Amino acid sequence: MESVLALLIGLMVAASVYLMLARNVLRFLFGLVLLSNAANLTIFVSGRLTAAMPPLVPKGMTEPVGVVANALPQALVLTAIVIGFGLFAFALVLVYRGYLALGTLDSDAMRHAEPAPQSGGQKAQAKAEGEAS
Amino acid sequence: MNSPNLHPDRRESAPGGKPPASSGVLGWLSVLPPAALTIAFLFYLPAISAGEVLRVAYDWVPSLDIRLSFLLDGLSLTFALLISGIGAFIALYSSVYLAGHTHFGRFVFYLLFFMVAMLGLVLADNLITLFVFWELTTVASYLLIGFDHAGAKARRSALQALLLTGAGGLALLAGLILLGFAAGSFELSEILTQGDAIRAHTLYLPILILILLGAFTKSAQVPFHFWLPNAMAAPTPVSAYLHSATMVKAGIYLLARMHPALSGTEVWIWTLTIFGAVTAVTASVIALRQTDLKLSLAYTTVMALGTLTMFLGAEATVAVAAALTFLVVHSFYKASLFMVIGIIDYRTGTREAEKLGGLAKAMPITAAAAAAAALSMAGFPPFLGFIGKELKYEGALAIASEPLFVASAAVLANALMVAVAGIVALRPFYGRRLETPKAPREAPLRMWIGPVTLAALGLTFGLMPGLIADSLVQPAVTAILGRPEEVKLALWHGINVPLMLSLLTFALGVTFYFFHLRLRGMLSWVEARLPTTGDRSWDAILDGLKSLAAVQTRLLQGGVLRRYLFVTFASMALVLAATFVVTDALRLSFDWSQPLLKHWAVVVLIGAGALMTAVVTSRLAAICALGVVGVGVAMLFVMFGAPDVAITQLLVETLVVVLVAVVMLRLPSLQQEAGPRFRRLDAVLALGVGGVVSAILLSVVSGPMDRRITGYFEDTSVPEAFGRNIVNVILVDFRALDTFGEVAVVVVAALGAYALIRGTKRSRPQPEERS
Numbered sequence: 032m033e034s035v036l037a038l039l040i041g042l043m044v045a046a047s048v049y050l051m052l053a054r055n056v057l058r059f060l061f062g063l064v065l066l067s068n069a070a071n072l073t074i075f076v077s078g079r080l081t082a083a084m085p086p087l088v089p090k091g092m093t094e095p096v097g098v099v100a101n102a103l104p105q106a107l108v109l110t111a112i113v114i115g116f117g118l119f120a121f122a123l124v125l126v127y128r129g130y131l132a133l134g135t136l137d138s139d140a141m142r143h144a145e146p147a148p149q150s151g152g153q154k155a156q157a158k159a160e161g162e163a164s
Numbered sequence: 165m166n167s168p169n170l171h172p173d174r175r176e177s178a179p180g181g182k183p184p185a186s187s188g189v190l191g192w193l194s195v196l197p198p199a200a201l202t203i204a205f206l207f208y209l210p211a212i213s214a215g216e217v218l219r220v221a222y223d224w225v226p227s228l229d230i231r232l233s234f235l236l237d238g239l240s241l242t243f244a245l246l247i248s249g250i251g252a253f254i255a256l257y258s259s260v261y262l263a264g265h266t267h268f269g270r271f272v273f274y275l276l277f278f279m280v281a282m283l284g285l286v287l288a289d290n291l292i293t294l295f296v297f298w299e300l301t302t303v304a305s306y307l308l309i310g311f312d313h314a315g316a317k318a319r320r321s322a323l324q325a326l327l328l329t330g331a332g333g334l335a336l337l338a339g340l341i342l343l344g345f346a347a348g349s350f351e352l353s354e355i356l357t358q359g360d361a362i363r364a365h366t367l368y369l370p371i372l373i374l375i376l377l378g379a380f381t382k383s384a385q386v387p388f389h390f391w392l393p394n395a396m397a398a399p400t401p402v403s404a405y406l407h408s409a410t411m412v413k414a415g416i417y418l419l420a421r422m423h424p425a426l427s428g429t430e431v432w433i434w435t436l437t438i439f440g441a442v443t444a445v446t447a448s449v450i451a452l453r454q455t456d457l458k459l460s461l462a463y464t465t466v467m468a469l470g471t472l473t474m475f476l477g478a479e480a481t482v483a484v485a486a487a488l489t490f491l492v493v494h495s496f497y498k499a500s501l502f503m504v505i506g507i508i509d510y511r512t513g514t515r516e517a518e519k520l521g522g523l524a525k526a527m528p529i530t531a532a533a534a535a536a537a538a539l540s541m542a543g544f545p546p547f548l549g550f551i552g553k554e555l556k557y558e559g560a561l562a563i564a565s566e567p568l569f570v571a572s573a574a575v576l577a578n579a580l581m582v583a584v585a586g587i588v589a590l591r592p593f594y595g596r597r598l599e600t601p602k603a604p605r606e607a608p609l610r611m612w613i614g615p616v617t618l619a620a621l622g623l624t625f626g627l628m629p630g631l632i633a634d635s636l637v638q639p640a641v642t643a644i645l646g647r648p649e650e651v652k653l654a655l656w657h658g659i660n661v662p663l664m665l666s667l668l669t670f671a672l673g674v675t676f677y678f679f680h681l682r683l684r685g686m687l688s689w690v691e692a693r694l695p696t697t698g699d700r701s702w703d704a705i706l707d708g709l710k711s712l713a714a715v716q717t718r719l720l721q722g723g724v725l726r727r728y729l730f731v732t733f734a735s736m737a738l739v740l741a742a743t744f745v746v747t748d749a750l751r752l753s754f755d756w757s758q759p760l761l762k763h764w765a766v767v768v769l770i771g772a773g774a775l776m777t778a779v780v781t782s783r784l785a786a787i788c789a790l791g792v793v794g795v796g797v798a799m800l801f802v803m804f805g806a807p808d809v810a811i812t813q814l815l816v817e818t819l820v821v822v823l824v825a826v827v828m829l830r831l832p833s834l835q836q837e838a839g840p841r842f843r844r845l846d847a848v849l850a851l852g853v854g855g856v857v858s859a860i861l862l863s864v865v866s867g868p869m870d871r872r873i874t875g876y877f878e879d880t881s882v883p884e885a886f887g888r889n890i891v892n893v894i895l896v897d898f899r900a901l902d903t904f905g906e907v908a909v910v911v912v913a914a915l916g917a918y919a920l921i922r923g924t925k926r927s928r929p930q931p932e933e934r935s
Contacts, residue, residue, distance in 0.1 A: 032755075032763060033755065033861075033865035034753075034754045034755045034862060034865070035763070035764075035767055036767070036800075036861075037858050037861035037862045037865060038858050038862075039767050039770060039771055040857060040858065040861055041854040041855055041857050041858025041859075041861070042771050042774055042775070042854060042858075043770070043771075043774045043793070043854075044850075044853055044854040044857045044858075045850040045851050045853060045854025045855075046774040046775055046777060046778040046850070046854075047774075047778075048733055048846075048849065048850035048853045048854065049778050049843070049846055049847055049850035050777065050778050051729055051733075052726050052729055052730060052733070052843065052846040052849070052850070053726070053843070053846075054726060057783070057828075057831060058786075059725075060824075061777050061786055061790055064790055064794075064820060065774060065777060065790065065793060068793055068794060068797050069857075071797065071813075072797060072800070073857070073861060075800075075801070075804075075806070075809070076861060076865060077861070077864055077865070078869075078874075079865065079869050080804040081804065081805055082803060082804055082805070084805055085805045085806065085807050085808070085891075086805070086878070086889075086890040086891055087888055087889055087890065088878075088881055088882050088888040088890065089888070090888070092882070093879075093882045093883055094878050094879055094881075094882065095878055095890070099805065099878070099890075100804060100805025100806055101871065101874050102874055102877055102878065102890040102891050102894060103873055103874045103877065103894065105806045105808065105809050105891045106891050106894035106895050106899065108801075108806075108809050109808065109809055109812055109891065109895060110895070110902060110903065110906050112809070112812050112813055112816050113812070113816070113906055113910060114906055114909055114910070115816075116816045116819065116820065116910075117909050117910040117912075117913035117914070118913065119820060119823075120819075120823060120913055120914070120917055121913040121916050121917050123823055123824065123827055123917075124827075124916075124917040124920045124921055125920060126827075126831075127827050127830065127831065127920075127921075128920040128921070130830075130831055130832075136831060136832060138724070138725040138726065139724055139725075139726070141725075142723075
């Protein structure tokens with residue numbers, strides 16, 4: 032099963048990289064969500080999969096009985112999910128705010144802090160400035 | 165450069181009228197430190213003359229053998245006296261020349277800063293200390309040359325001097341460090357006793373080349389000579405100081421100082437002789453061509469530096485004595501003449517050779533000083549310059565390897581100097597009176613006292629050479645050669661070859677002087693047809709450097725987010741893949757046995773969702789596909805014993821979809837985006853990154869699993885933390901600090917998001933821009 036998931040994670044990473052390379056920052060955001068899912072799965076799979084009991088200690092015992100799932104990656108993934116969500120929420124608001132300020136979702140045209148590198152970019156800048164005003 | 169009305173160093177605060185005659189207390193105060201230092205150094209003269217060498221050292225970075233140590237011998241005392249003595253006159257002179265200048269205080273600071281740096285340089289006994297002071301002189305000269313910071317020319321010249329001597333300084337640092345390692349000590353006084361060992365060392369050649377690079381750039385040897393004339397953009401007192409006795413002589417000092425350690429090899433002799441000779445002749449030819457008096461003098465400085473280098477290449481005592489005597493002679497007459505030209509400029513408003521004449525009647529004292537200095541420069545008896553020149557010829561003939569070459573170079577350069585001396589110091593004062601922008605009159609005492617004293621010293625020492633022969637020249641030559649030497653200076657040597665050469669020099673020089681206008685015309689003609697000059701090449705190099713930086717910046721810092729990400733992902737994939745290949749950690753073993761149908765179903769669901777997110781153009785479809793992926797991942801968590809994780813994942817996934825949907829209402833749809841529909845290159849990179857991640861993960865899961873940490877948590881969860889849900893215990897107990905950090909991150913993100921949203925009401929875009 033790990034082999035299959037390894038390939039699946041590769042596919043997810045590929046899809047998210049493709050999304051993050053897009054000019055539209057909304058697509059970038061989708062890529063971000065996908066990438067954090069892929070990362071979480073990676074941690075989870077690295078701890079090996081057992082279609083067995085969750086890591087619980089039965090009443091009256093001092094340690095789990097039989098084969099239980101690996102607890103450590105689960106704890107790490109839990110943390111990662113929450114952090115990933117925090118990052119995503121902030122990025123989403125940033126994109127929204129950027130759109131309000133610059134009037135575009137095209138990252139090439141977002142030229143508030145950096146000047147345009149070449150003539151094509153200058154056109155985009157002029158466009159962005161025109162839209163922002 | 166030759167523009168007649170270009171006077172970057174005029175006072176700012178005297179528009180048209182007479183400049184204020186006084187610079188106040190500061191002007192007088194600025195004279196005190198150099199004057200006091202001169203007197204202090206004079207007190208050491210008897211001891212040094214008797215052959216003593218004084219040393220003083222303080223620990224600085226003892227673990228690296230770096231000490232703040234100083235050495236006073238004949239060589240350093242000669243330099244120290246010149247630096248502080250001429251410094252005193254320059255300070256006095258500046259107090260009139262720059263009187264009333266807005267930044268006079270700043271000027272005094274720069275000047276004294278420079279003087280201290282220069283003194284530190286010639287007194288340093290530790291290689292690193294020497295280097296630090298060397299760099300300080302570079303910085304100080306940058307400030308002084310660029311003193312007129314409002315002028316583009318001054319700024320360019322200052323930067324050129326800084327970059328060129330700074331680059332040489334870097335080479336010097338490398339050379340000094342290598343030398344320190346080769347000699348096993350960073351103390352000059354120890355290094356200089358180990359000349360033979362250093363010359364036999366395998367690192368000798370790199371050390372020599374690096375140190376010579378430092379010395380040659382600082383002392384303006386061809387092909388690095390062009391910064392010095394450009395540095396004439398500085399106020400004239402600065403030129404008089406930096407280009408007579410100090411800054412440019414730092415390289416000469418270094419050569420003299422390193423003489424016992426590095427000299428005597430074929431490379432040393434030939435490099436110094438050839439570079440020195442070429443510099444001397446080239447510079448004196450160019451000097452003849454100039455019409456700006458100050459520029460003319462600047463090139464004769466380059467000529468003097470070339471001559472000094474040439475003679476320091478030699479081993480013969482008389483050649484080194486010639487170099488040292490000429491060094492003193494040159495400092496006297498050059499500082500004096502620069503100050504004279506400053507006076508002419510100050511009193512007449514021009515320093516163009518062709519516009520000046522017959523000034524002697526109006527300014528007799530200045531004229532006398534100029535004449536004395538020029539006669540010394542031209543090497544007429546009974547001035548010290550004559551002794552210096554005779555010694556030079558004697559030294560040239562004593563050089564075993566190439567006496568003819570050195571002697572001809574010396575004769576030619578000296579003859580041209582005779583002509584230049586005439587042009588600079590005689591022509592403006594005698595002959596027909598020419599109209600000048602301002603009516604000339606004699607300069608105030610504080611201005612002429614320097615040139616007069618220095619010129620008088622040139623005469624005094626010429627008449628009584630014994631005054632400096634035993635007290636300074638002999639100990640200095642001893643220091644340069646690293647062995648006790650007898651040096652005798654005399655005005656009359658009898659009728660010998662040097663005297664014949666002198667007569668030849670005068671004849672040639674006078675001829676050059678009378679034909680100098682025609683020669684100048686010819687030289688200008690040649691100059692206009694030269695393919696390139698050092699200065700123009702310099703511009704080309706700088707421009708090239710700037711274009712390179714621009715291209716590189718455009719490539720690496722294009723300002724396009726996608727490109728940054730592309731580079732980041734590509735590097736990540738390449739580095740990871742390379743690491744795996746190099747360490748041979750790749751294990752690709754597939755295991756298809758375990759998965760059940762339900763597993764396959766979830767896997768296909770996630771895969772399809774991911775692909776769909778990537779390709780659909782509808783926002784809603786993309787969000788739905790993302791949701792499918794999220795829920796699919798949650799299902800995987802459920803299937804493989806992680807219900808806690810699954811619950812969190814579901815909650816977060818729901819929140820993500822809700823948030824995206826809310827924000828989406830206010831954003832334009834995806835169809836509006838620019839660029840091609842399918843990005844082939846991006847797709848290739850994406851597949852590459854995905855492939856690398858898959859390969860790594862396959863290799864990881866095919867290896868053995870170390871469950872020791874998990875085992876520890878399983879064993880201690882109940883006995884130590886009293887919790888039965890091990891994941892929970894890990895989060896809130898064993899790794900509680902981690903969880904606390906996570907909470908903090910979320911809070912910060914929430915605060916940031918809130919701050920961003922709060923301001924939106926004021927800056928909403930126009931309705932038509934929204935979709």
